[in-house]
Amino acid sequence: MNEVYDVVIIGAGPAGLAAGIYAGRGRLNTLILEKGIPGGQILLTDFVENYPGFPDGVVPFELMEKFRIQAEKFGAKITQDEVEKIEKKDDLWNVVAGQGEYLTRTVLVATGSAHRKLGLENEGKYLGRGISYCATCDGAFFKEKDLAVVGGGDWALTEALFLTKFCRSLKLIHRRDKFRGEQILQERVFENEKIEVIWDSIVTRISGSATLESLTLQNVKTQENSEIKVQGFFISVGLDPNSKFTEGLLDLNEWREIIVKKNMATSQPGIFAAGDVCDVCPEQMATAVGTAVAAAIGIEDLLRKY
Amino acid sequence: MSEDIIEVTDSNFEEEVLKSDTPVLLDLWAVWCGPCNIIVPSLENIAQDYKGRLKVAKMNVDESPMTPSKFSVMSIPTLLLFQGGEIKETIIGAVPQKKIEEAIKKHL
Incomplete structure (x- = not known):
């Protein structure tokens, strides 16, 4: 008979690791599956300034290392494996991954999100x-x-500000006439001499030869087209939830986020979701952690009745 | 770092990579690159699993800027598969181990 876990947590980003700390302290037999290395999407950011407890900011790579150590200290086991599907097996769940299958009483989906593409021709090229x-x-x-x-959220503004360390000039293209991102980031963008904001515009064409050379922009209010010469184009138009492997099993909303109820429970008994992948989490590290802790406590409650 | 992965620089690139008898999977990375860390476990697995048939090498792009610029690398991590001194595969970004293996297998 294979080992049966109390909880298998899928994803070792801020959500998965935070849940791992709580599950470990609850003395649950806890397995965290991660397709890459612990840390998740936040590792793509150089510096985080809005996570409580760090008035001088924190390097995500260092913070996530501490999350991992804390989760392992309380007994959570982290394994590198990429989950393909979750299936029902009698009264347990079987988590099927590339390297093996894992039987468990409960599952926490904490797979986060990934960069959204613009969907333009030549974007891949x-x-x-x-x-x-x-x-x-x-x-x-x-x-x-x-x-x-291109973009107007926290991520786009952070990316633009970071890039001014290197570039000669930067055009920040946004489809509306104001940004969604944090006010403090907006102030820094407006003060930065290298950044020129192009409002009400979308990118309609990507052109070049061996490498990128120019973008065609369209003003959505006047329908006017223009061309800008750039050697680099950074796309930060949002995040898509990593929920594909749950399609057909869990209820998803129109953006393919997992719909959660009280205690972060999903439409399947024993399966929970937390962090960017679920419908109530606004893509912040603090909310990923918060929703994951709520889920871990919900899981402990459920197992007590098991 | 795994002992199965060798360190390559601009100065020994020709010797270790271009003139290598076995194909070489070269990982271009930097310390400031988060996603570069993401693929390290996959590379360690591959180095072990394909020992003898494939050489896995890492090049720090800050310490060795000439090679990445020669191959027009503008994004890391980038994996280049060399065979007989030529690039056979280019993999850009942190992709799952399976994808890396699919690309390698065609040439082994």
């Missing part, structure tokens, strides 16, 4: 040849270059 979804990863390749960023 110039990936790594001028197009990027990660300023922290690729910014340094664009020293003294002319860049564009």
Whole structure:
């Protein structure tokens, strides 16, 4: 007979690791499955300034390392494996992954989210040849270059500000006439001499030869087209939940986020969801942690009745 | 770092990669790159599983800027598969281990 876990947590980002700390302290037999390394999507950001408890900000890579150590200290086991599906097996759940199958009484889906693509022709062709979804990863390749960023949320503003460390000029393209991102980030963007904001505009064409050379923009109010010459284009138009492997099993909303109820329970008994992948979490590290802790407590409650 | 993964620089790139008898999977990375860390466990697994048939190497792009620039690398992590001195595969971004293996297998 295979080992049966009390809870299998899918994803070791802020949500999965926070739930792991609580589940471990609850003395649950806890397994965390992570397809890459612990830390999740927040590792793509260079610096976090809005996580409570860190008045001088914190490097996500260092903070996530501490989350991991804290989860393991209380007994959560972290294994590298990529989950393909969850299926019912008698009164248990069987989590099927690339390297093995894991039987468990409960599951917490904490798989987070991934960069949304614009869906334009040539977007794939110039990936790594001028197009990027990660300023922290690729910014340094664009020293003294002319860049564009598209988006208007926290992420886009953070990416633009980070890129000004390297670039000569930066155009920040946004489809509306105001940003959604934090006010403090907006102030920094408006004060930064390298950044020019292009309002009410969308990118309609990506052009180049071997590498990216220009973007065609359309003003959504006047319908006017214009072309800008850039060597780098950073896309930060939002995040899509990593929920594909739960399709057909869990109820998802129109954005494919997992619908959660009280205690972060999903439409299937014994399966919970927390963090960016669920419908109530506004893509912040603090809310990922908060919803995950609520889920871990819900899971402990359920197992007590088991 | 796993002992199965070798460190390559601009100065020994030709010797270790271009002139290698076995195919070489070269990982271009930097310390400031979060996603570069994400694929490290996959590379360690691959280095172990394909020992003898494939050489897995890492190059720090800050310490060795010439090689990435020669191959027009503008994004990391980038994995380049070299065979007989030529690039056979280019994988950009932190992709699952399975995808890396699919790309390698065609050439082994």
